Amino acid sequence: MELRHIRYFLAIAETLNFTRAAEKVHVTQSTLSHQIRQLEEELGQPLFARIGKRVTLTEAGQSFHEHVVPILRQVDQAVGALKEAPDDLSGELRIAATHSFNVQLIPLCLSRFMQRLPRMKVVVEELSGDRISEGLVDGSLDLGISYRPAIPRGLRFEPLYNEELKLIVASDHALARRKRLRMVELNGARMTLLAPHFSTRQMLDECFAAAGARPQIVAELNAISPMIELVRRTDLCSIVAENALGNEPGVKAIPLESPTPVRTPGLLWSQQAQRSPASRFMAETIRQVVMQGPLVRR
Structure with a gap:
């Protein structure tokens, strides 16, 4: 599948007319029809229903349309950004x-x-x-x-x-060998978390409430780095986005479920x-x- 196939498809989806679509993308109608047949063959199902001169999107065509519109928009934005950013920009x-x-x-x-x-x-x-x-x-x-x-x-x-948040513990923590943990299992767990005014903390509090868990919050910090260091040096656990860890040694990240905290x-x-x-x-x-x-x- 090539980018032109998507542009040809969208031209027809917008006009529902092969003649007008061909004019819009500056190709002959026969070329446009051939390209769409190639696309349908590659996808393994028809994208348009043709009844006489009337053209409509099939269910597969509607689904394909929903997915490719944002993709093409990103491509166009990328091209536009490159054109707007000359090498000598200061x-x-x-x-x-x-x-x-x-x-x-x-x-x-x-x-x-x-x-x-x-x-x-x-x-x-x-x-x-x-x-x-x-x-x-x-x-x-x-x-x-x-x-x-x-x-x-x-x-x-x-x-x-979407970013999944995970439980982090020191490598020698009792939970470090676990492959996965349910939120309810953190009931009573000694934890360090961000202060309550952070939106991430508020979301985690909602997850704890949904799971029926009441962890023991013994340290509240206003930054991630000292929180990770505290986890590494103590028996406390915490919940952070895994990409916040980088290549931090001595810390294990464990997926959470029921519910899984996602931001x-x-x-x-x-x-x-x-x-x-x-x-x-x-x-x-x-x-x-x-x-x-x-x-x-x-």
């Missing part, structure tokens, strides 16, 4: 991320960004989700990587992927401020890294 880009994304995702994206735009200066801050939102609203930040803010405040949020990180920017070409290019760089997957999701 200036300063101010971005911020929460700890989970600052460990691995941001360094990888920065390396690609700086190779493409060597004259740009990038200022990166590690902040809480609330501080990121405030910076975007007051204009001190151009782009944020965080979770969906509880209060939008005129911000645009673009989801990137959705994404890109944040102000709807009021005009986005610079550098900001758009950084956003597209982050999308591309995330789509490749293993580094940011392992």
Whole structure:
């Protein structure tokens, strides 16, 4: 399957007319029909129902349409970002991320960004989700990587992927050999978690309540790094996104279930401020890294 097949398919899906679709994509009607037959053969099912001159989407065609529209939009955004980011672009880009994304995702994206735009200066801050939102609203930040803010405040949020949070314990902890753990099993467990005002902590509290578990919270911190270090040095356990660990030695991550705590990180920017070409290019760089997957999701 090639990109032109998707564009031809969408042209017909939008016009429901092969003649007008052919004009739209600047090919002959016979070429368009041939390309669509190739696509249908590759997919193994018809995408359009043809009754006389009337054309409609089949159920498979409707499903295919729902999936390829966002894919093509991302491709077009990527092409647009490249065109908007000339090699000689200079200036300063101010971005911020929460700890989970600052460990691995941001360094990888920065390396690609700086190779493409060597004259740009990038200022990166590690902040809480609330501080990121405030910076975007007051204009001190151009782009944020965080979770969906509880209060939008005129911000645009673009989801990137779903992120599973896991229990972490020291390598010699009694639970370190477990392959999986139910949330209810953390009832009475000695834990260190983020302070209650963090949205991640609020989500975890909801998960504990749903499971009927009441862990013993003996330490509340306002940052992930010291929390991980505390877990490594004590018998306490915690719950964090696995990508926040990096290659931390002496710590074991264990999947949780019933319920599984999941968060959705994404890109944040102000709807009021005009986005610079550098900001758009950084956003597209982050999308591309995330789509490749293993580094940011392992």
